[in-house]
Amino acid sequence: MSDRRPIALSDDHVARVTPVQDAPLYKPEWRMLEDADLDALADRLTRDHSRPIPIFAYGSLIWNPGFAVGRRRRATAIGWHRDFSIALDHFRGSPERPGLMLALASGGRCEGLVLEVEGGTEAESMRAILRRELVAHELAANACWIEVETDRGREDALTFYADPVDTATTRLTVEEQALRLAHASGPAGSGAEYLLRTARGLDAHGIHDPYIWRLQELVAAEIERWPA
Secondary structure (H helix, E strand, O other): OOOOOOOOOOOHHHHHHOOOOOOOOOOOOEEEOOHHHHHHHHHHHOOOOOOOOOEEEHHHHHHOOOOOOEEEEEEEEEEEEEEEEEEEOOOOOOOOEEEEEEEEEEEEEEEEEEEEEEEHHHHHHHHHHHHOOOHHHHOOOOOOEEEEEEEEEEEEEEEEOOOOOOOOOOOHHHHHHHHHHHHOOOOEEHHHHHHHHHHHHHHOOOOOOHOOOOOHHHHHHHHHOOOO
Protein backbone atom coordinates (compact mmCIF):
# COMPACT_ATOMS: atom_id res chain seq x y z
CA MET A 1 0.00 0.00 0.00
CA SER A 2 1.35 3.45 -0.95
CA ASP A 3 1.70 6.18 1.65
CA ARG A 4 1.62 8.79 -1.08
CA ARG A 5 -0.24 11.92 -0.04
CA PRO A 6 -1.60 14.69 -2.28
CA ILE A 7 0.38 17.89 -2.74
CA ALA A 8 -0.55 20.30 0.06
CA LEU A 9 1.30 23.33 -1.31
CA SER A 10 -0.80 25.31 -3.80
CA ASP A 11 -0.81 28.32 -6.09
CA ASP A 12 -2.72 30.18 -3.36
CA HIS A 13 0.16 29.59 -0.95
CA VAL A 14 2.68 30.79 -3.53
CA ALA A 15 0.63 33.94 -4.20
CA ARG A 16 0.97 34.93 -0.53
CA VAL A 17 4.78 35.20 -0.79
CA THR A 18 5.67 38.85 -1.31
CA PRO A 19 7.72 39.34 -4.52
CA VAL A 20 11.22 40.80 -4.35
CA GLN A 21 12.42 42.76 -7.38
CA ASP A 22 15.36 44.88 -6.21
CA ALA A 23 17.84 42.05 -5.62
CA PRO A 24 20.51 40.75 -8.00
CA LEU A 25 19.58 38.01 -10.45
CA TYR A 26 23.20 36.81 -10.30
CA LYS A 27 26.17 37.74 -8.15
CA PRO A 28 27.69 40.91 -9.63
CA GLU A 29 31.25 39.59 -9.28
CA TRP A 30 30.57 36.51 -11.42
CA ARG A 31 32.15 36.22 -14.87
CA MET A 32 29.34 35.04 -17.10
CA LEU A 33 29.89 32.20 -19.55
CA GLU A 34 29.90 33.36 -23.18
CA ASP A 35 28.99 31.24 -26.21
CA ALA A 36 32.61 30.21 -26.84
CA ASP A 37 32.98 29.15 -23.20
CA LEU A 38 29.77 27.14 -23.36
CA ASP A 39 30.81 25.39 -26.58
CA ALA A 40 34.22 24.48 -25.16
CA LEU A 41 32.65 23.17 -21.95
CA ALA A 42 30.06 21.16 -23.90
CA ASP A 43 32.79 19.61 -26.02
CA ARG A 44 34.83 18.65 -22.97
CA LEU A 45 31.84 17.14 -21.18
CA THR A 46 30.40 15.15 -24.09
CA ARG A 47 33.39 14.36 -26.35
CA ASP A 48 33.82 10.74 -25.22
CA HIS A 49 30.14 9.93 -24.75
CA SER A 50 27.66 8.42 -27.16
CA ARG A 51 24.62 10.12 -28.63
CA PRO A 52 21.91 11.01 -27.81
CA ILE A 53 23.31 12.95 -24.86
CA PRO A 54 21.47 11.88 -21.67
CA ILE A 55 20.73 14.54 -19.04
CA PHE A 56 19.64 13.38 -15.58
CA ALA A 57 16.88 15.72 -14.38
CA TYR A 58 15.86 15.76 -10.74
CA GLY A 59 14.50 19.30 -10.21
CA SER A 60 13.61 22.19 -12.48
CA LEU A 61 14.84 20.44 -15.64
CA ILE A 62 11.88 18.08 -15.21
CA TRP A 63 9.26 20.81 -15.49
CA ASN A 64 11.23 23.36 -17.52
CA PRO A 65 14.01 21.72 -19.54
CA GLY A 66 14.64 24.71 -21.81
CA PHE A 67 16.20 22.62 -24.59
CA ALA A 68 15.07 20.27 -27.36
CA VAL A 69 14.22 16.99 -25.66
CA GLY A 70 13.91 13.76 -27.61
CA ARG A 71 12.96 10.78 -25.47
CA ARG A 72 12.17 11.01 -21.76
CA ARG A 73 12.93 7.98 -19.60
CA ARG A 74 12.49 7.21 -15.90
CA ALA A 75 15.83 6.85 -14.14
CA THR A 76 17.23 6.40 -10.66
CA ALA A 77 20.53 8.03 -9.71
CA ILE A 78 22.62 5.50 -7.81
CA GLY A 79 24.24 6.88 -4.65
CA TRP A 80 22.53 10.29 -4.64
CA HIS A 81 19.53 12.00 -3.06
CA ARG A 82 17.83 15.39 -3.37
CA ASP A 83 18.87 18.09 -0.92
CA PHE A 84 18.06 21.81 -0.74
CA SER A 85 21.60 22.72 0.24
CA ILE A 86 22.78 25.60 -2.00
CA ALA A 87 22.39 28.94 -0.26
CA LEU A 88 20.84 31.69 -2.40
CA ASP A 89 21.00 35.44 -1.87
CA HIS A 90 20.12 36.02 -5.55
CA PHE A 91 17.85 34.47 -8.21
CA ARG A 92 15.09 32.84 -6.05
CA GLY A 93 16.48 34.50 -2.95
CA SER A 94 17.74 37.87 -1.77
CA PRO A 95 19.97 39.15 1.04
CA GLU A 96 16.88 39.98 3.11
CA ARG A 97 14.99 36.80 2.24
CA PRO A 98 17.57 34.13 1.38
CA GLY A 99 16.59 30.94 -0.36
CA LEU A 100 17.87 27.48 -1.17
CA MET A 101 18.53 25.66 -4.42
CA LEU A 102 18.12 21.95 -4.97
CA ALA A 103 21.24 19.82 -5.44
CA LEU A 104 22.22 16.17 -5.27
CA ALA A 105 23.97 14.93 -2.14
CA SER A 106 25.91 11.70 -1.71
CA GLY A 107 24.05 8.64 -0.49
CA GLY A 108 20.77 6.93 -1.19
CA ARG A 109 18.79 6.83 -4.43
CA CYS A 110 17.09 9.61 -6.39
CA GLU A 111 14.30 8.97 -8.86
CA GLY A 112 14.13 11.36 -11.79
CA LEU A 113 14.21 11.43 -15.57
CA VAL A 114 16.80 11.01 -18.27
CA LEU A 115 16.13 13.66 -20.91
CA GLU A 116 17.82 12.82 -24.20
CA VAL A 117 19.05 15.82 -26.20
CA GLU A 118 17.26 15.65 -29.53
CA GLY A 119 19.56 14.62 -32.35
CA GLY A 120 20.70 17.47 -34.57
CA THR A 121 20.26 20.08 -31.80
CA GLU A 122 23.34 19.21 -29.75
CA ALA A 123 25.15 22.53 -30.17
CA GLU A 124 22.22 24.83 -29.34
CA SER A 125 20.74 22.50 -26.72
CA MET A 126 24.02 22.13 -24.81
CA ARG A 127 24.51 25.90 -24.91
CA ALA A 128 21.03 26.36 -23.44
CA ILE A 129 21.55 23.74 -20.73
CA LEU A 130 24.98 24.95 -19.63
CA ARG A 131 24.05 28.64 -19.76
CA ARG A 132 21.06 27.97 -17.56
CA GLU A 133 22.63 25.49 -15.13
CA LEU A 134 26.20 26.76 -14.77
CA VAL A 135 25.74 30.48 -15.57
CA ALA A 136 29.27 31.66 -14.76
CA HIS A 137 32.91 30.57 -14.74
CA GLU A 138 32.75 30.39 -10.95
CA LEU A 139 30.16 27.58 -11.19
CA ALA A 140 31.52 25.74 -14.23
CA ALA A 141 32.81 22.76 -12.22
CA ASN A 142 29.27 21.75 -11.27
CA ALA A 143 28.63 19.33 -14.13
CA CYS A 144 29.51 15.65 -13.96
CA TRP A 145 28.53 12.21 -15.20
CA ILE A 146 26.84 9.90 -12.72
CA GLU A 147 25.53 6.35 -12.85
CA VAL A 148 21.80 5.92 -13.28
CA GLU A 149 19.52 2.90 -13.51
CA THR A 150 16.92 2.81 -16.30
CA ASP A 151 14.87 0.23 -18.16
CA ARG A 152 18.04 -0.38 -20.18
CA GLY A 153 20.08 -1.24 -17.10
CA ARG A 154 22.85 0.91 -15.67
CA GLU A 155 24.25 3.76 -17.75
CA ASP A 156 25.85 7.17 -17.34
CA ALA A 157 24.05 10.53 -17.54
CA LEU A 158 25.18 14.12 -17.27
CA THR A 159 23.85 16.05 -14.30
CA PHE A 160 24.48 19.24 -12.34
CA TYR A 161 25.30 20.18 -8.73
CA ALA A 162 26.04 16.69 -7.46
CA ASP A 163 27.91 17.46 -4.22
CA PRO A 164 28.26 21.13 -5.26
CA VAL A 165 31.74 22.63 -5.58
CA ASP A 166 32.88 26.25 -5.47
CA THR A 167 29.48 27.39 -4.26
CA ALA A 168 28.04 28.25 -0.85
CA THR A 169 26.17 25.37 0.76
CA THR A 170 24.34 25.06 4.04
CA ARG A 171 23.23 22.05 6.08
CA LEU A 172 19.78 22.53 7.57
CA THR A 173 17.15 20.22 8.98
CA VAL A 174 14.09 19.68 6.80
CA GLU A 175 12.13 21.97 9.14
CA GLU A 176 14.75 24.72 8.76
CA GLN A 177 14.76 24.25 5.00
CA ALA A 178 10.97 24.61 4.89
CA LEU A 179 11.07 27.80 6.94
CA ARG A 180 13.63 29.34 4.61
CA LEU A 181 11.86 28.22 1.44
CA ALA A 182 8.51 29.57 2.64
CA HIS A 183 9.94 33.07 3.05
CA ALA A 184 12.51 33.04 0.23
CA SER A 185 11.96 35.41 -2.66
CA GLY A 186 14.09 36.99 -5.35
CA PRO A 187 13.93 38.42 -8.87
CA ALA A 188 13.43 34.95 -10.41
CA GLY A 189 10.53 34.09 -8.08
CA SER A 190 10.02 32.44 -4.71
CA GLY A 191 11.29 29.30 -3.07
CA ALA A 192 7.71 28.12 -2.55
CA GLU A 193 7.01 28.40 -6.27
CA TYR A 194 10.12 26.40 -7.15
CA LEU A 195 9.21 23.68 -4.65
CA LEU A 196 5.60 23.50 -5.87
CA ARG A 197 6.66 23.18 -9.50
CA THR A 198 9.15 20.48 -8.59
CA ALA A 199 6.57 18.50 -6.61
CA ARG A 200 4.08 18.78 -9.47
CA GLY A 201 6.71 17.83 -12.03
CA LEU A 202 7.62 14.71 -10.09
CA ASP A 203 3.96 13.85 -9.52
CA ALA A 204 3.19 14.15 -13.24
CA HIS A 205 5.72 11.39 -13.90
CA GLY A 206 4.59 9.19 -11.02
CA ILE A 207 7.67 9.96 -8.92
CA HIS A 208 7.15 10.25 -5.17
CA ASP A 209 10.10 11.52 -3.15
CA PRO A 210 9.15 11.46 0.57
CA TYR A 211 11.64 14.27 1.23
CA ILE A 212 10.00 16.61 -1.30
CA TRP A 213 6.52 15.68 -0.10
CA ARG A 214 7.41 16.36 3.53
CA LEU A 215 9.06 19.64 2.59
CA GLN A 216 6.10 20.95 0.62
CA GLU A 217 3.73 20.03 3.45
CA LEU A 218 5.88 21.99 5.91
CA VAL A 219 6.10 25.01 3.58
CA ALA A 220 2.32 25.01 3.12
CA ALA A 221 1.80 24.81 6.89
CA GLU A 222 4.23 27.68 7.51
CA ILE A 223 2.49 29.96 5.00
CA GLU A 224 -0.91 29.10 6.48
CA ARG A 225 0.34 30.40 9.83
CA TRP A 226 0.87 33.89 8.42
CA PRO A 227 -1.71 36.59 9.08
CA ALA A 228 -4.30 36.82 6.31
